[in-house]
Amino acid sequence: MSATPTRRQPKRSLAPVREPGAGASISPVQLKDRWRGYWANQKVVARQTLLRLVAQPASSMMTVLVIGIALALPVVMLVSLSNIEQLGRGWDGAARISLFLKRDVSDDNARGLADRLEQRKDIAAVQFTSASEALDEFRQLSGYGEVLDSLESNPLPGVLVVTPAGGDVDADTSRTLFDELSMLPDVDQAKLDLEWVQRLHAMMDIGKRISLSLGFLLSLGVLLVIGNTIKLAIEARRDEIVVVKLVGGTDAFVRRPFLYTGFWYGLGGGITAWLILQFSMLLLAGPVSMLSGLYESEYSLTGLGFGNTLMLWLTSGFLGWMGAWLVVGRQLKSIEPR
Amino acid sequence: MIQFDDVSKRYEGGHTALNHLSFQIERNEMVFLTGHSGAGKSTLLKLIMMMERPTSGQVFVDGKNLNRLPARKIPEHRRGVGVVFQNHQLLFDRSVFDNVALPLIIAGFQPRDVGRRVRAALDKVGLLDKEKKNPITLSGGEQQRVGIARAVVNKPALLLADEPTGNLDPELSAEIMHLFEQFNQVGVTILIASHDLSLIARLPHRLISLKAGQLLRPEVA
Numbered sequence: 148m149s150a151t152p153t154r155r156q157p158k159r160s161l162a163p164v165r166e167p168g169a170g171a172s173i174s175p176v177q178l179k180d181r182w183r184g185y186w187a188n189q190k191v192v193a194r195q196t197l198l199r200l201v202a203q204p205a206s207s208m209m210t211v212l213v214i215g216i217a218l219a220l221p222v223v224m225l226v227s228l229s230n231i232e233q234l235g236r237g238w239d240g241a242a243r244i245s246l247f248l249k250r251d252v253s254d255d256n257a258r259g260l261a262d263r264l265e266q267r268k269d270i271a272a273v274q275f276t277s278a279s280e281a282l283d284e285f286r287q288l289s290g291y292g293e294v295l296d297s298l299e300s301n302p303l304p305g306v307l308v309v310t311p312a313g314g315d316v317d318a319d320t321s322r323t324l325f326d327e328l329s330m331l332p333d334v335d336q337a338k339l340d341l342e343w344v345q346r347l348h349a350m351m352d353i354g355k356r357i358s359l360s361l362g363f364l365l366s367l368g369v370l371l372v373i374g375n376t377i378k379l380a381i382e383a384r385r386d387e388i389v390v391v392k393l394v395g396g397t398d399a400f401v402r403r404p405f406l407y408t409g410f411w412y413g414l415g416g417g418i419t420a421w422l423i424l425q426f427s428m429l430l431l432a433g434p435v436s437m438l439s440g441l442y443e444s445e446y447s448l449t450g451l452g453f454g455n456t457l458m459l460w461l462t463s464g465f466l467g468w469m470g471a472w473l474v475v476g477r478q479l480k481s482i483e484p485r
Numbered sequence: 486m487i488q489f490d491d492v493s494k495r496y497e498g499g500h501t502a503l504n505h506l507s508f509q510i511e512r513n514e515m516v517f518l519t520g521h522s523g524a525g526k527s528t529l530l531k532l533i534m535m536m537e538r539p540t541s542g543q544v545f546v547d548g549k550n551l552n553r554l555p556a557r558k559i560p561e562h563r564r565g566v567g568v569v570f571q572n573h574q575l576l577f578d579r580s581v582f583d584n585v586a587l588p589l590i591i592a593g594f595q596p597r598d599v600g601r602r603v604r605a606a607l608d609k610v611g612l613l614d615k616e617k618k619n620p621i622t623l624s625g626g627e628q629q630r631v632g633i634a635r636a637v638v639n640k641p642a643l644l645l646a647d648e649p650t651g652n653l654d655p656e657l658s659a660e661i662m663h664l665f666e667q668f669n670q671v672g673v674t675i676l677i678a679s680h681d682l683s684l685i686a687r688l689p690h691r692l693i694s695l696k697a698g699q700l701l702r703p704e705v706a
Contacts, residue, residue, distance in 0.1 A: 184593030191590075390574050393534070394588040394635070395564030398557075484536050 189403070196407040200415075210376050210412055214369050215419025218463055221362030222420050222451070223427060228354050230448055231347075244325050246307040247336040254278075257305050260333055264309060269324055271312040278305045304335060366466055369416065373409050373470030380408060381478045393484045398476075405475045406468055413467020417460040424451065486512045486643055486674040487533060492542035494528050494698075502528035504698035505542070510676060512642075515669040517685045518678040520695035526678040529695070530645050533676075534566060535559045547642060564592050567636030567673075571648035573628045575620040581607070581631050582616040588639040606638040607631075610664060626657040630664070637668055644668060646677040650684065658684055 200207040248257055254277045261273040276284070281303040286292045309328065311321055321339060329337035381388070391401055428448050439446040451459065487510040494503040502525045510516050518526050531537040532544050535551055544551045547565065554562060567588075575584050582603055589599045607613045610630040615623060620631050629649060636644055646665065650658035658681060666688075669675050679685060685692065694701035 180593070180595060180598075182593075184590075184595055187596060188590060188593065387576055387578070390576055391587065391591065392560075393536075393563065393568060393570075393574060394591060394639075395560045395562070396591045397560040400560075400591055484534075 188400075192403050193407050196404050197411050200408065200411055207412075207415070210372065211415035211419055213372055214412060214416025214463070214467075215423060217365040217368050217372070218362075218416055218420035218459070219423035221358045221365055222424055222459060224358035224361065225355070226424060226428075226449075226451060228351055228358065232351055233449060234446060243340045244309040244311070244321070244328055245338040245340060246309060246328055246331070246334045247338070248305040248307065248333055249335045250304060252305060252333045254305065256333065257307065260331070261307055264307070264328075267312075269312050269320075270309055272310040274308045274310075276306045276308070278303050281306060369413070369463075369466050370470040370473065373412050373467050374474040376412060377405050377409055377471040378474050378478055381405060381475065381482070385482055388479065388482045389484045392482075398479065401479055402472075402475050406471050409467040409469075409471025409475075410464050411467065413470070414460060414464040416467070417463025420463065421451070421456055421459060486510050486514070486547060487676065488545040489529075489532075490543045490545070492532065492539045492544060494525075494532065494537060495540045502698055503532075503539070506695075506698065506700060507542075508693055508700060510674065510693075512674055513669070513672055515666065515675040515690045516677070516693055517688075517690055518676060518693050518695065519680055519682065519685065520701075521680070524695040525698040526695060527647060528698075530568075530647055530676070530678055533643075533645060534568060535562055560591075564588065564639060565641055565643065567639065567641035567644040569629070569632050569636045569644070569646035569649045571651040573620075573632045575628060575631055575635075577619060577621040579619075580617050581612065581620055581623070584620055584631055585616075585635045585638050588635060592639060602638055602640075603634075606634040609637070609667070610634045625652050626660070629653065629657075629661060633661070633664060637673070642672075642674060644673050644675045646675070646679075648679055649677060650679060650681055655684065662688060 248260075252260075254275075257275055257277070261275045264270055264273045278301050282295065282301050285303060286295055309324075311324055325337060325339040328334065388401055428450055432448055435446070435448055450456075489506050489508050492503055492506045493501070495501045504525075506525070506529070518529065520526050528537065532539055532551070533546055535554065539552070546562070549562070551562070576587075585603045585606055586599050589602055594602070604613060604616070607616055610633050612623075612627060612630055612634065615627065615631075620628055623631065633646075633649070636646075644665070649665075650661050653661065662677075662684060665675055665677060
């Protein structure tokens with residue numbers, strides 16, 4: 148005889164005859180009641196698992212702190228970046244437009260043009276640098292004095308530096324003004340000095356990518372931490388799992404408390420990360436307001452906001468649930484009543 | 486209620502626990518299962534509980550062919566079978582009440598029904614006043630009665646007991662057996678594995694004796 152179980156078809160004559168009146172199910176529970184009982188069990192398990200964590204504050208706190216710190220790192224980075232971005236948005240308006248004038252425009256004409264431009268509402272200030280001033284400046288800064296002396300004529304044009312009006316002007320408005328100014332007859336060439344803003348944006352993009360990938364890696368770490376914690380919790384409750392399986396607990400029933408435990412750990416970690424963020428913002432608020440005061444700006448730090456905070460908590464809770472789910476199935480299979 | 490049809494169970498390593506075993510237990514019967522340790526009593530109970538599957542042959546419980554039951558149906562099957570274990574299998578991290586309530590919570594009963602049924606079960610085994618205690622503070626006999634209350638709280642049609650009097654003195658053992666007889670009288674089919682032959686001999690129930698995984702001649706005590 149082979150060692151593998153053979154599942155033969157039952158011979159009809161051998162099948163026990165069902166006695167009349169014997170119910171189909173041995174313990175009849177109405178479907179509606181079962182559904183209600185299921186939800187009642189969800190609530191009970193949610194509460195019980197939370198109370199269990201609170202009952203062992205020392206060990207739970209360790210796990211929650213680890214998760215919290217891991218999540219705080221990318222969150223703090225992202226919040227800092229969005230603050231810098233906000234700051235940068237204010238600076239966009241300070242983008243300056245350099246107008247290089249044609250050779251035949253005299254200094255007087257240039258000054259006249261500067262005065263006219265300054266009258267415009269969308270221009271805050273115009274500064275004129277004449278060709279000879281520009282040459283002097285270049286001579287001083289470049290150190291090519293002797294080479295420049297050997298030139299027969301001044302190769303540099305006169306320049307008008309235009310500062311657009313309004314602190315809040317964005318890149319698009321600057322661009323429109325730039326297009327208009329470059330059409331002026333006296334202007335040979337115009338240059339919108341937005342490069343540094345663009346560079347800032349590029350750097351911020353890199354920073355964002357870095358914090359997102361950091362966040363991704365740390366989330367994996369959180370999954371592992373929770374997975375391991377849940378693994379230990381399952382080992383500690385081995386007896387209970389055996390008994391529950393013996394009296395007919397489904398896998399879902401056995402799994403449920405561990406999934407909830409994972410969720411609570413994750414949520415706790417998310418709240419901890421939020422607290423860490425609030426604390427570091429509190430630390431920074433003083434110096435930042437002093438600094439912005441020095442710049443006569445009303446800038447102040449912006450936190451996560453309600454929506455993002457909710458998002459953080461939901462994500463962290465989901466991470467916890469996920470971490471538990473990843474280990475619980477495999478682990479519970481190994482625990483069968485013997 | 487239970488039918489074994491040419492059932493064999495061989496474990497990895499070659500040990501044969503059951504060898505072409507066939508027998509039948511009718512509804513409302515109370516049957517003792519005896520035999521030396523290693524005769525296959527525990528394996529037989531495990532097959533009914535679906536903790537093991539037979540190597541060959543078929544097991545029917547309440548008309549269901551267990552061979553045809555997929556793994557996901559096992560919990561449902563177990564909910565229909567009450568089991569009393571020799572080592573009680575009680576959980577010491579919760580009260581007597583919560584231990585007995587476990588099968589009901591698993592089956593999805595409403596809290597108020599749970600309370601009512603648990604108290605009814607505890608009342609039957611005479612431990613109504615101990616519901617708030619931790620089972621570890623109870624005596625061996627009391628713990629076994631908590632185990633019985635848990636096995637019957639779901640009102641199963643079939644009750645299995647594996648050496649339920651294994652660690653008890655004769656007086657307590659007789660008391661426990663009397664409890665089983667009471668459940669039998671209200672229609673529960675009962676199968677008790679026991680090697681307490683002197684106790685069994687005094688009770689008027691059918692006997693199934695196993696030896697080396699095979700049936701000794703069935704006799705009526």
